[in-house]
Amino acid sequence: MADTGSRLKELECRACCTSSDAFRVASVCPTCGHALFANYRLEDLDGRDWLRKVTERPATLWRYRELLPVGSDEFVTSLGEGFTPLLPLGDVPGAEGVAVSLKDDGTMPTGSFKARGMAVAVSRAKELGLRDLFVPSAGNAGVALAAYAARASLRARVYLPERTPEPMKQSVRLYGAEVVEVQGTIREAGEKARADEKRRGSFDLSTLREPYRVEGKKTMGFEVFEQSGSHDLPDAIVYPTGGGTGLVGMAKAFAELRALGLMERPPRLYAVQPDGCAPVVRALDEGAPQVTPWGEPRTIAPGLLVPSPFSSERILEAVRSTRGGGVTVTDAAIVSAMRDLAMRHGLSVSPEGAAPYAALPKLVDRKLVSPGERVLLYNTGTGLPFSWEALARSVG
Ligand SMILES: Cc1ncc(COP(=O)(O)O)c(C=O)c1O
Ligand SMILES: [Zn+2]
Structure with missing residues (x-):
């Protein structure tokens, strides 16, 4: 089988600045326990030439294979993921004059952007x-792991909060993975x-506790860079x-594009969190060096119910490195954004994916986004596993 051309070089811990072997199984930094990140040999890669080659390849995320960690085609486990639509939304109420678009990862295999990370991490694990x-x-993430593990003929177990939507639990089982239900949030899971x-002796694919899901993401x-073109890059990306x-x-992608001489100034990244669980936004607002755990987390958006994210220094650094920021939204605003996106734009999005749309008027109000700017809202998942009516009842 052919070589992918991956330029993977080493793993690096950005907390203690040590590097480690990328060609053996690795989880967190052996020295300090923080997240490890993949570095690539970019010095002798001609950016323009690379981009030209990339654009001639099939429309999946594997077109970026030189900057992905999988070394041999034999292990690439694909369901055709990536290259999701980037849709203009036209005028959005509360954000008049802003050119709003939406990147729709609800169309990914397994229904969410989690397929990106799992496609790459499962391939590399194999x-x-x-x-x-x-x-x-x-x-x-559990649904995505179950699907890619099935396709790669690997075993998988998924620990889900008891209150995870039933269709997701069933999907995991359908793909042949084991479900373990746990009381509480993803922290307890x-x-x-x-x-x-x-x-x-099984391997932990928790986010940022292994180095390769982030490579897929x-x-x-x-x-976003390739689909917008270097002259029409969004000024800001709003992300749940x-x-x-x-x-x-995304911040890592922009740093690599910059190192290749392909991007001068990255879009500003804005973190959106629900007001019932907003540890990242709070830390950004306070200028804190790391995130402190959120007490009594509550929200209707399951993927945003993360009271204490791992390696939070890296999250804050990602936002700050782009001169972005954070903003909270209410659950009621999320539910109403789901409705708006469906009725005005024909998009059925998850509560998480609706949060950036809900945040838009607030970003404009606070002058974090201005008329004349280009703003990209990231929809991370499909609305199909959710009952909008039940969510609407739950927020009154
Ligand atoms: C649909 C959806 N959006 C967003 C998130 C949060 O993603 P991230 O870990 O990149 O902050 C999740 C995580 O579960 C999710 O499922
Ligand atoms: Zn370290």
Whole structure:
């Protein structure tokens, strides 16, 4: 089987600045326990030439393979993920004069952007000889892991909060993965998963606790860049934030594009969180060096119910490195944004994916976004597993 041309070089811990071997199984930094990130040999890669080659390849995220970690085509496990639509939305109430577009990852295999991270992480796990994987998840990551593990013939177990939407639990089981239900949020699911799995020798695919999901999520940034064209890049990207990997991934994509001489100034990244669970936005507002856990987290958006994200320094750094910021929205505004996106634009989006639309008037109000600017709202998942009417009742 052919070489992918991956330029993977090493893993690096940005907390203690040590590097480690990228060609063996790795989880967190062996020295300090923080997240590890993949570095690539970019010095001798001609950016323009690379981009030309990329645009001639099939429309999946594997077109960026030189900057992805999988070394051999044999291990690429694909369901055709990536290159999702970027749709203009026209005039949006509360954001008159702003050119608003929406990137729709609701059309991804398994219904969410989580397929990006899992396609890459499962492929790389298989390449490194792993056979047995697990993940704590709010739903979408578990569904994605189950699907890609099935396609790669690997075993998977998914730890889900009890209150995860039933269609997601059923999907995980349908793909042949095991579901373990846990009381509480993804934090409790993670604690139980790590305790239970310790004896098994299985591999933890929790977000940022292994180095390659973020590489898959990085392709969100590459696609935004490629689909907008370097002259029409959005000024700002508004992103629904839970574990924060999407923000970290996009900031990493922009840093790599900059290193290749393809991007001068990255879009500003704005984290959107529900006002019942907004630890990242709070830390951004306070100028804090890290996120402190959110007490009594509550929201209707399961993927945003992350009271204490791992390696939060990296999330804050991602936002700050682009001169972006954070904003909260109410659950009621999320529900109303779901309705608006469906009725005005024909888009059925998840509560998480509706949060950026809900945040838009507030961003304009606070002058974080101005008329004349281009703003991209990131829809991270499909609305199909959700009952809008039930959500509307729950927020009154
Ligand atoms: C649909 C959806 N949007 C957003 C998120 C949060 O993503 P991130 O970890 O990149 O902050 C999740 C996580 O579960 C999700 O399922
Ligand atoms: Zn370290």
